[in-house]
Amino acid sequence: MSFLVALLTVVSAVHLMVTLALARTVRRLTRQVGSRPVILEMDETVGPFHALTTDGVRLDRAALPGFGMVAFFSLTCPSSLDGVDGFRSVAGRFPGGRDAVLAVLVGEERAAEPYARMLEPAARVVVEPERGALSRAFKVRGFPAYALVDATGRVLASGGELEEVFVIPQP
Structure with missing residues (x-):
């Protein structure tokens, strides 16, 4: 024992x-x-890229607006997709309108359709596969990811939470 x-x-x-x-x-x-970090940090520069929006517009780094807003959402991550509606709301009030806002949906095109339709009134939308050109250019390592950029591709603010990057006025 x-x-x-x-x-x-x-x-x-x-x-x-x-x-x-x-x-x-x-x-x-x-x-x-x-x-x-989930995306390039402040003062880092976006790498080169070429992409096509859902409405057929070709984009590259030279086409970035003087002051622009970019968001990345993974179609396979439910918590990432939960941020789409909040982003759309902020994007709809962003200075420069739709041309100053880019939403990148990462995943299959078929799965992206409802989210693209939801975002298109407020943003230019790109659907790309995992590790696509935009994700590589912005060094996206997590979702959702948000950034403010200037015309030279310099990141002014970035993060994984909408509130980290954008001051959101209360209605």
Whole structure:
């Protein structure tokens, strides 16, 4: 019986050590992921790109407006798609109107159709596959991702939350 108690004590101690080691690893990884930017940061420059909007307009970095707003949404991420309606609301009031706003839907074209129709009155819309030209140019690493850019492609503000990037006036 004392052998069984000793064995159970050793197994419990090993289990506790493994659990603590896993907890430390999870905490370290969470800090690393949390500190990693989801899109280019302030003062970084957008890379070159070529894209076609849903209404047939060709875009490249030279076509960026003097002051523009860009958003990226993943069609496979429900929490990303939850931000589409809020973005549309902000985009509808953005200075420069629709031509100063770009929404990028990442995923399959068929799945993008309802979101593209929802966004088109307030923004130019591009649908692209994972790691498409715009996602690479803006170094998107998470969704949703938002940025304010100037005509040279310099990022003025960016983040993964709408409120991080845009001051949203209350109606």
